[in-house]
Amino acid sequence: MLSLRRLYSPCSYSYVVQRYCSSQAGRQAGKEPPPGTSQDAPPPPSFMYPDHIDTSGFQKALLAGGSAIAALANPWRADMVAVNGEVTGTPALRYMQERFKETREGQKILFDKPRITKETLDSLASHPPDSLGGVYFAFMNKYNLNPDARDKVQFVDDPELAYVMTRYRETHDLTHAVLEMPTNMLGEVL
Secondary structure, three states, X not given: OHHHHHHHOOOOHHHHHHHHHHOHHHHHOOOOOOOOOOOOOOOXXXXXXXXXXXXXXXXXXXXXXXHHHHHHHOOOOHHHHHHHHHHHOHHHHHHHHHHHHOOHHHHHHHHHOOOOOHHHHHHOOOOOOOXXXXXXHHHHHHOOOOHHHOOXXXXXXXXXXXXXXXXXXXXXXXXXXXXXXXXXXXXHHO
């Protein structure tokens, strides 16, 4: 996948490595920037977030059509559903972003960008079974789901909207859990 990303992304692989190595996480892992790179190099103008793939309007249209056909042909292709949502969902993402900005709690979420990960799920094991955390934990275990297995956002051309899409994906299973809807076709459509 890295070679594909290198091919289609204007952001070079060496730049991403250099930025990781100079980041706090990279320094804590003992990583050094590659020789010949400047730690103070500004990002390329189109660098938005680590997994972003820059696409033109025409490319987005092709992705929209292709992913829609693939998802209709095989509804279990969650990757195609995800791509379709990214390339066609900008109005919905903007709507959700505006809803976040209307409240202090939403503004804090956009600022802090909390994530729901496997670590989050594991921390819910001791929650009472009738609490939101307990219901979510039981649901995820019942269906053997991992919050880290969600596809990464790649085609949204705004970092904050990319986070809104990520947040939507991560909270999606909370809705399933609360409504006791399985992750089958009926549960996904309703």
